[in-house]
Amino acid sequence: MLKSNIRSMESSKSIEMKCPHDKLEFLGDQKGEKGVNKYYKCLKCGNVLILSEEGTWYEVPATERQ
Incomplete structure (x- = not known):
């Protein structure tokens, strides 16, 4: 649903x-x-x-708990 329009702010994760x-x-x-x-x-x-507000999706990765 959303994955085609989401821009990842963290490019180190593999697809x-x-x-x-x-x-x-x-x-x-x-x-x-x-x-x-x-x-x-x-x-x-x-x-x-x-x-x-412009209709662009952004993704903020969750922080990993230690």
């Missing part, structure tokens, strides 16, 4: 390890300059996905 992000939880939105940015959390991998 075969990529999560399909098919189970998302809506976290909320934040007012931007012209519109609203929407934030989602993947329930499988923990990454946060951001849909910008």
Whole structure:
């Protein structure tokens, strides 16, 4: 669903390890300059996905707990 439009902010992960992000939880939105940015959390991998006000998807990798 989202994976074709997501830009990864961390390029070191290989494609075969990529999560399909098919189970998302809506976290909320934040007012931007012209519109609203929407934030989602993947329930499988923990990454946060951001849909910008321009319609671009961004992915923020989850931090690994030690």
